[in-house]
Amino acid sequence: MAIERHGTTQRYSDICAYGNTIYLVETPQTLDSNVATQTREVLASIEKLLEKAGSDKTRLLMVTIYLRDIDDSIAVNAVWDRWIPRGTAPVRVCVEAKLAHHDFLIEVAVVAAR
Numbered sequence: 001m002a003i004e005r006h007g008t009t010q011r012y013s014d015i016c017a018y019g020n021t022i023y024l025v026e027t028p029q030t031l032d033s034n035v036a037t038q039t040r041e042v043l044a045s046i047e048k049l050l051e052k053a054g055s056d057k058t059r060l061l062m063v064t065i066y067l068r069d070i071d072d073s074i075a076v077n078a079v080w081d082r083w084i085p086r087g088t089a090p091v092r093v094c095v096e097a098k099l100a101h102h103d104f105l106i107e108v109a110v111v112a113a114r
């Protein structure tokens with residue numbers, strides 16, 4: 001079975017899929033905004049990538065949320081709780097991390113089923 005890659009550059013792919021499992025990571029685009037805005041933006045991008053890969057947010061299996069400041073988890077959870085359909089929450093963890101870009105307040109890694 002072949003590995004599918006979409007949006008591939010020398011450093012990363014936007015989406016990797018193997019069989020019926022999809023992997024992706026999304027980062028914010030609007031770097032001068034607050035964590036709630038960056039979260040909404042990242043989640044919207046995740047939806048688009050999932051659709052491109054033949055899935056949707058109801059098929060999330062595992063989500064890892066990386067925050068520059070763990071105190072932002074309250075704002076992130078408020079956005080998340082409105083975004084995720086009731087009864088479809090994946091396994092999820094939220095951790096504080098030193099992120100790759102100093103203006104990133106959030107990064108999200110996703111594993112989903114097709």
